Amino acid sequence: MPGDISAGDLAKKVIEWGADGVVSLSIADENALRDAVVKRLLKTVDIAMVGHTLGATSLAANKWDTKALLDRHGFDTPPGVLVDNDVLAGRGLAIPAYVDSILLQVADIGYPVISKPLWDCMGVGMVALSDETELLAHLAQPHHGNFILEKCATGEICSVEVVGAQGHYLVQPVVWQGPAEAGPVFNFGRLRYVTPREAEDRAFAPLAEKLKRLSRQLDIEGAIGLDMIYENGIYQILEINPRVTGTTVPCVAASGVNTYDCLLSILNGTWPAGIHREPAVERVCLQFPVRELSPAFVRDVTQELDVVRTQTLTIDETEYPNMIITCELGDRDTLPARLASLQQRHEFTDPALLAQISRVVGVADVSAKGAGN
Ligand SMILES: Nc1ncnc2c1ncn2[C@@H]1O[C@H](COP(=O)(O)OP(=O)(O)O)[C@@H](O)[C@H]1O
Ligand SMILES: [Mg+2]
Structure with missing residues (x-):
């Protein structure tokens, strides 16, 4: 099957194949999310599928939502700041102090920080920033989506x-x-x-x-x-x-x-x-x-x-x-x-x-x- 198959087409293939049941093994997170959608589609035709709910998969697939979840449940996770790329790039409402607000929050967390896309895996798109000059240069670059500035942990x-x-x-x-x-x-x-x-x-x-x-x-x-x-x-x-x-x-x-x-x-x-x-x-x-x-x-x-x-x-x-x-x-x-x-x-x-x-x-x-x- 093509790697970018849609949830609808995947569910259709499973049904046509006559599967008794399905176990989701898909990597990476975006495909796990697709499988959570497939699970919902298969439920309507009574094909059981082992996989997380759409809610749980969405929380885990997106690193910022995961961080909030972990915080709520009292787990240790490195402190971080979410950067909204639409605001940063000047799309939509103008927020004049946006970059200042990020700089101050990161200064509170302490350098170095690591910039992490919310999605993707295997460290793709991640970069360490050791001080405010590097962070400013990083913020001035074009970005593909929202990202987190997270305190670099040692250990x-x-x-x-x-x-x-x-x-x-x-x-x-x-x-x-x-x-x-x-x-x-x-x-x-x-x-x-x-x-x-x-x-x-x-x-x-x-x-x-x-x-x-x-x-x-x-x-x-x-x-x-x-x-x-x-x-x-x-x-x-x-x-x-x-x-x-x-x-x-x-x-x-x-x-x-x-x-x-x-x-x-x-x-x-x-x-x-x-x-x-x-x-x-x-x-x-x-x-x-x-x-x-x-x-x-x-x-x-x-x-x-x-x-x-x-x-x-x-x-x-x-x-x-x-x-x-x-x-x-x-x-x-x-x-x-x-x-x-x-x-x-x-x-x-x-x-x-x-x-x-x-x-x-x-x-x-x-x-x-x-x-x-
Ligand atoms: N806060 C952090 N401090 C130090 N290293 C980090 C931190 N966050 C990520 N890394 C490094 O980047 C790697 C990938 O980060 P991770 O959060 O697991 O995302 P993904 O595996 O989805 O790319 C980690 O295995 C680690 O080596
Ligand atoms: Mg990882």
């Missing part, structure tokens, strides 16, 4: 998935993605990982309960993925994606609780019986970029490690080969040596990444002589 980027329906929600383990920077971080160039982290897990426990309450209040049906920045015991929520995300496979691999099974169980009416157990970090999961997925490397790595998936993602016409592996918690200390042996034969990744893996799984680095920390 570690991480994500979490919540899945469920009808009042029963599961919170998957947190997936870690390394330090935040002044600007958007391209996640597929980095190590993403799930591993037990005592202090961070303890700080997360009350947030997990709050997320379940929020999911109940929004009547979430399916999966949501939250992006966060963690520092000093506090998780600041950057956004809620109303759908499965890049976090789904790593957290499923670590917990053994399969989000996709949950979605099917919701569809076929067996939720939460059978699947409803609290996910926990049962094994370490690592996702990292590799130089190339040559047949010889894929053969050896599949024999020697627990490979969940090798895959090449194509983003803006560039290919990003990467792989996802797991490791039993009790075997963590053997992982660096096994990776080092593969590295010797295949030079499959950056030595610094192997050193990072050794650190995050909590064992001394044996692989990267001279690679530094």
